[in-house]
Amino acid sequence: MKLEEIPLYVQQATIAAEDRYFYEHGGFNIIAMIKGAIIDPLMGKTARGGSTLTQQFVKNSILTNERKVSRKIKELLLSYKIEKSFSKDEILQMYLNEIPYGSVAYGVESASQTFFGKKVKDVTLAEAAILAALPKAPSYYSPYGSNLDRLLGRQQYILDQMADLEYITQAEADTAKNQEVKFALKRESIIAPHFVMYIKELLSEKLGEDLVERGGLKVITTLDLDKQKIAEEAVVKGVDDRGVNR
Numbered sequence: 253m254k255l256e257e258i259p260l261y262v263q264q265a266t267i268a269a270e271d272r273y274f275y276e277h278g279g280f281n282i283i284a285m286i287k288g289a290i291i292d293p294l295m296g297k298t299a300r301g302g303s304t305l306t307q308q309f310v311k312n313s314i315l316t317n318e319r320k321v322s323r324k325i326k327e328l329l330l331s332y333k334i335e336k337s338f339s340k341d342e343i344l345q346m347y348l349n350e351i352p353y354g355s356v357a358y359g360v361e362s363a364s365q366t367f368f369g370k371k372v373k374d375v376t377l378a379e380a381a382i383l384a385a386l387p388k389a390p391s392y393y394s395p396y397g398s399n400l401d402r403l404l405g406r407q408q409y410i411l412d413q414m415a416d417l418e419y420i421t422q423a424e425a426d427t428a429k430n431q432e433v434k435f436a437l438k439r440e441s442i443i444a445p446h447f448v449m450y451i452k453e454l455l456s457e458k459l460g461e462d463l464v465e466r467g468g469l470k471v472i473t474t475l476d477l478d479k480q481k482i483a484e485e486a487v488v489k490g491v492d493d494r495g496v497n498r
C-alpha cells in the first residue's frame with residue numbers, strides 16, 4: 253500500500269506513538285536507548301526499549317525477537333543501512349505495511365479491516381490513534397482481550413502526543429478522546445477468549461509477537477475445557493435468573 257493512500261493522521265499517530273524523532277535520527281536514537289535501558293530503571297521507571305520505527309521494522313520483518321547482544325548489533329547495523337538506502341517516507345511505508353497489529357493482522361490496512369471492518373482510508377482520528385497504539389504490544393492491547401481500558405488509555409496518550417507535536421490541536425485531541433470507538437466483531441471463534449489472550453500476552457513477552465502469531469506453536473495450558481464450559485453455563489444461568497440484560 254502506497255504511503256499516500258494512508259491517511260496523514262494515521263502516519264502522524266504512528267510517529268507520535270512510537271518515534272517522535274523519526275524524521276531526525278539516522279536509524280537509531282542513542283539518547284532514547286540510554287534513557288530507556290539505563291536512566292529509567294535507575295529512576296524506578298519501567299525500562300523501555302527506545303527502538304525507532306526503523307529498528308522495529310528490522311526486528312519484525314528481518315530479524316527475530318531473541319534477546320541477545322549479537323541480534324541487537326545486527327538490528328542497529330541493518331537500521332543504519334536501511335536509512336542510507338531508503339527515504340524516510342519509504343521506511344514509514346514499509347513499516348505501516350509490515351508491522352504486526354495483533355489477531356494475525358499485519359500492516360495497517362489489514363488491522364483496520366480486522367478491528368474496525370473498514371478500509372484504513374476511512375478511519376477516524378480516534379480510530380487512527382487506536383491503530384497506532386497496537387504495535388507496542390499487540391496481544392496486551394488487543395481490543396478483544398482484557399486490557400481494553402489500557403488500550404483506550406494509550407489512545408488518549410497518543411492523541412495528546414499528536415497535539416504536542418502540533419499534528420492536531422488540543423481541541424481536536426479532546427474531541428477524539430470523547431468519541432466512542434466501535435470495534436468489529438471478532439471473526440475468529442475462540443473458546444475461553446480471556447484466558448487465551450492472557451496466555452498470548454505471556455508468550456509474547458517471552459518469545460515475541462511474531463513467533464507467537466506466525467510460528468505455528470503448539471501450546472499446552474492448564475485449562476480444563478469441560479470445567480470451563482460448566483463455569484460459563486453457570487454464569488449465564490445466574491445472569492438469566494436475575495433478569496439481567498446481557
